[in-house]
Amino acid sequence: MSFAPGLLSLVIFLPAAGAVASLLVPKNRPTIGRALALAVSTATFLASIQLLVGFRADASMQFVEDVSWIAAFGIRYHLGVDGISLFLVLLTTFLTPIVVLSSWSDVAQKVRAYHAMLLLLETGMLGAFLALDLFLFYVFWELMLIPMILLIGVWGGQRRIYAAVKFILYTMVGSLLMLVAILYLYKASGSRGFDIELIRQTALSSKEQWWLFAAFGLAFAIKVPLFPLHTWLPDAHVEAPTAGSVILAGVLLKLGTYGFLRFAIPLFPDAAIAFQPLLLALAVIGIIYGALVAMVQEDIKKLVAYSSVSHLGYVMLGLFSFNLEAFSGALYQMLNHGLSTGALFLLVGILYERRHTRQIADYGGIAARVPLYAAAFMLVTLSSIGLPGLNGFVGEFLILAGAFGENRLAAILSTTGVVLGAVYMLWLTQRFLFGPMRHAENQSLKDLGRREGLLLAPILLLIVWMGVSPRPILDRMEPALRSTLTRVEMSRARDAAPKAPIPLPDAQAILDDERSPR
């Protein structure tokens, strides 16, 4: 291997080191703290680029680090990246410097702690994406909690404490039941360990799978959030500071869908098939319900929050359609949503900083005053509603095409969500940007500054680039997705022909193939 061993550890723990360092910055020099956080998060991004450069487009785990952590319990420090996690890691490292830059003038209170929490959160998220040991995954999963509730609770809006407590309670109920499931898997593995490979080879009865999937699924579904577990999301988004909203929408929600793709579906394929109708139904309800509720919101942030419920519904639809198009679309849509919703929250935050209101009615007709801002907002809107040529189209199209092959009704119903999405987003831009100027305060509104342009430009570029040329990304995703899919298809084949089960060596060969270093 031509790359330094420990690259993944470097990527994960560089932000944590930055968090400690930013606590040591002198209190009265906030600019140093901001510069430090920006430097650390940019360095993390550059390091993660190395993953992309050295990545081979196959299904194997790469840059693997695997050492014993707590030998007595069989807990390993096992990290690796494949086509599923690669781009989510990049999304995380890409958004963090942007978020630091976005809060440059916005956050003036307790700046040191703010950056420490932001960077610690990044460590938690990256660790959760890269962990290949269930126990390690759980530790990183929980590590995200405290920084996130502090970000919401300390630097948030009016009802921030309510939102923070609601967030942590929802999350904890799910994740503690997941812990029980993880402990059960440990027992089922013959008390050998938590390694995902080990768990994959553990035979589980359908009934065991059902309960385990339910426990994992609940934790992930709360995070996604899947209807009807979504009620914490609007509160958290509305109260969180801009940076918190961007990270929450951009990355944190993806951990839920990532969890399904990495753990719940491949580890318990029988149960995933059994739960498919329920989850498809909830996904479709989420798509339509989220869109309808978004339509009637007065507060832009709340509107974007409900649009997230709708968009994540598409991702779930794709994940539970169990074919390659839908899988690729779902993973692609995770990235799209991270970019476009992240950008929307940034844009809302930029205006909020100027006018201190997020009510749609307080704006209107500002496009002529702030042309650059309006152009950026339009582009992101078009990406969000899936205009061909932009990234959103690729993901939505693949998901719907895949879903059509699996469940026609779900696909057709979800397509109405696309229409509704266009309605609420375009109606928003109409009331928000265009029409007559209704408020005198908006006359003196300033357009995007240099810093704001700098932080939006990379996102906008990616939105266009990922819409025009999706192949390089899809090619890297597909092998890993195909291997995940194999697990589901094997289980289906077994169900279809109970008399003649697929011989085990086949499965073993696939597993061996995956693990063999090339």
Place this chain on the structure above:
Amino acid sequence: MNSVYLRALTANEPFAILAAGGILLVLLDAIAGRRRNLPWIWPTLAVLAAALARALAGAGGSSAGLIMDGFGRFVVALILVSAALTVVLSETHLRRIGRMRGEHYSLLIFSAAGMVLFATSTDLVYLFLGLELLSIPVYILSGYQRGSQRSAEAALKYFLLGAFSSAIFLLGIAFIYGASGSTDFAVAVSGNGKGSGLMSAGTLLLMSGFLFKVAAVPFHMWAPDVYEGAPTNVTAFMATAVKAAGFGALLRILGVTAGASQGLPLATVLWWLAVLTMIVGNLAALTQSNVKRMLAYSSIAHAGYILIGASVYAGTGDAGALEGALYYLLAYTFMTFGAFAVVAAFGEKQNEHLDMSDYGGLGWRYPALSIAMSLFMISLAGIPPTAGFFGKYAIFKNAVQNGQTSIVVIAVLNSALSVYYYIRVVVTLYMRPESVRVTAGRSVAIGLVVAVCALAVLWGGIAPEGRLPGGSDLLGSATRAVLAPR
């Protein structure tokens, strides 16, 4: 007969050192007379250190009914460390209330001596002796703040209920002796009275004595009032050392019959008590606005988690269950002690600042204390990477392995509930505005205690199987030793 007991007691070196040290301190206190403002802390720590050193070296041997084995060493070490932390924590408090006397320290040492005896015996006479010796000084210490009505109330309440529970305990001993003709529990259960009704009744009464000391439901009523009223340094001692001694004795007695089928369904009884203790403790803690009362109910809830391990151990005799319970006790000792130490640090002479709302905004004025407090709360809530998480992990993992998944589900739902009130402390520290002016004096002693506890909690969360410096695997030998003879 007398001489046999006496010889055994003097052979238990840690106990002998503590007893002699306590008497010496009383004498010194009498000699010191008026010049009472002496640095009592040093001789006290020296006595505790000597006892700890002898205990770790395994001195004390084993005679019938009095065993200083690996298990004993572990529990005794935990008790002595907790006592030492209490001694350091008391320094600031006694100075503040102007009652720096040797008696406070000698009472602490006597109590520790009782705990050592309590946790190392299977002979019921020693057990009772230990129980009384550990309890009476704590009754007095609870009321040490003589000017405070609450302190006096706490002492009286604790004394009355404690005396009652001691009487029940003694009745249990009488029953067991009556049924079997032996005061050594290990002999008694395998002797004549095996499985008889009298024996079962005696064992249950004995259990109630232990459960009173660890504040498990339904013997928990005293805890909130006593914890709240007692001086904070004494509360910390009660919540940690007394609980460690109580669980140490309980687990050792359970170990005698663990896994063996007998007339009494002890595992089932403990299963239900664990469930009730968790639920009652957590539900009651939810509504508390007084920090000490909240921590009191939280300590009840934690007794419930440990009882899961005790229940599994009683039912199966699995070493893992014992290890889980002991590890939890270790984690619990440091996180709870640390939390009380921070409460003590925020307290002033006139106003102890026990109301949660007084903590508003302190996170930004006292960053070090607040980060430590948040760490203790996160650990108590069982969120990684802290010792409290691995404590829960160890107990839950073992329970699942022994097919007790249902109680683990109940326990994790309880943990989710507990997150609410623990996080409330963090929320108050960092997110609420300052409500009153807290002027915590900068006390090196308290700072030291908090730092030790915080490091222990972190260390237990990152390297839970970490050996003590010096390489002795205290936990491993603790479980091996108890299981080896059987």
